[in-house]
Amino acid sequence: MTTGKFIRTIFFVEILKGLTLTFKSMLTPAVTRRYPKVKRPAKPGFRGLHALAKNEEGKMKCVGCGLCGAYCPSQCIHIYTTEGEDHNKVVDRYEIEVLRCVYCGFCVEACPFGAISLSEHYEYSDYSRDAFYMTKEKLLSNWDKYFAGKKGEAYYRKFWRPQSEDFTGHEGQAKFEKVKKLKVKS
């Protein structure tokens, strides 16, 4: 054992170093939130509770093609359609078993009409399982609640890619030259 190591051993140098670090971090501001009081806003494009989109006239966009149900990896979307008056397809029931959903967002990617969406709402708990069996009415009211106003219009354009420019490449892409840190430093 060298002298230096001996001194380090009897004076608990490495433990004192650790304790200094712990003591220092007592003086830094806390990184935690007091959750039920302070809520953390979800980031844009968050994959939360489902909603069925409405068009400008307030009608449901979904036409009942069943592509979301076919793509869904957990197979939690059930669609029942019947024939309407002028031989058009009428969506009778559109149901999502929210407790089985894995929130992959594949339904949004599959939908050819932009009819289903995942909202930024993430706090939903209830005492019964029935509350999580989303019917068409519940899903449509979710749209009113979480996509009110212009939020719904911007939704698909922004987050549910790939869009065609992602296949070809475009000007406004994020790149290193633009990183703000660089500008600050130089």
Added chain:
Amino acid sequence: MEHIEKTFETRELTISMGPQHPATHGVLRLVLNLDGETVVRCTPYVGYLHRGVEKLGENRTYFAALPLSDRLDYISSMNNNVGYVNAVEKLFGIEAPERAKFIRTMVAEMGRISSHIIWLGTHVLDIGATTPFLYAFREREVIMDLFEMLCGARLTVSYPRVGGVRNDISQEFLDELYDFVLDFPSKMDDYETLVTENRVWKNRTVGIGVISAEEAINWGLTGGTLRGSGVNYDVRKHAPYDVYDRVEFDVPLGKNGDCYDRYLVRIGEMRQANRIIKQCIEKLPAGPVMADAPKFTLPPKDMVLKDMEHLIHQFILITKGPTVPEGEVYMGTEVPKGELGFYFVSDGTGKPYRMRVRAPSFVHASVLPRLCEGGLIADVIANIGTIDIVLGECDR
């Protein structure tokens, strides 16, 4: 006299550790035969988290089976996704564009840091250090937030796609990631201050769970567990995928193959991962993020909304899946736990005939008896922590 000697006979004690023991990192059950405090025999029982991922994969198209891979090793889901899409791309014979490859490498290394951080936190917590656990979760939260900004999910990301990635990254994301990358080495120094030289930590890990290089290879170990024994094997170096052949990084190696060396290896890996992310940000090229392979990738979303041909493509690809060349393919990728391999047998339809997952955690769980037997019962906890297993992947 003979009669008295017989009364002093000792018996082995059998205890069941787990499946709900907090230190077994999930639902691992170990049946331990103890002689006093020494472990005579250790038998791991796995399968409490079996969901049949391989069979489920056979009932879904190649695209729709992607979220299953999130749920293998759920604390590094990004790496599993990258492994899955790389295997499927190899089967399809397509290649992701440059930008997508850089983004994938970047996010996979973020996943590696996040996984190793949680490993560090829980491993030292098992052994008795509480403080690094809290600090580790502080940094993990930053990565989780970045993932949320990137793709809308924090844990089960489902971000890469066959032929590229789901969406392009935003400048805001790149800024914040670069902040994190510049900041992270100082945080690593904090962890090391607390743990590396600490005498309690060293007493509990140096010389515990020693496995020689030859034995480690024979047991089929991979990843940090193998490199702790000094074997230079890293899939990222030996069979590079994505852009690992174009970024510079070192492979940290241990010497003695004990818990302490494996700890040092993983600490080193975190620093290297940080280095890789930094290079990826700096080298990130402009260009498309999805491969131009209409037969194998879903069409652009905005075109589906307005163009008939793309709509038809969308319907066919989603309901039937792509028409895949027949054959079989194996692709191994380096995930934080070790080598994760996907093996596909294709019969030409849109669904795999057989999907096999080579899960590193399963192989590593099998080495537990070798590490634990002959040691003390307190070292069983250290050994479980050091091989870094996640039971979601082990049981699949």
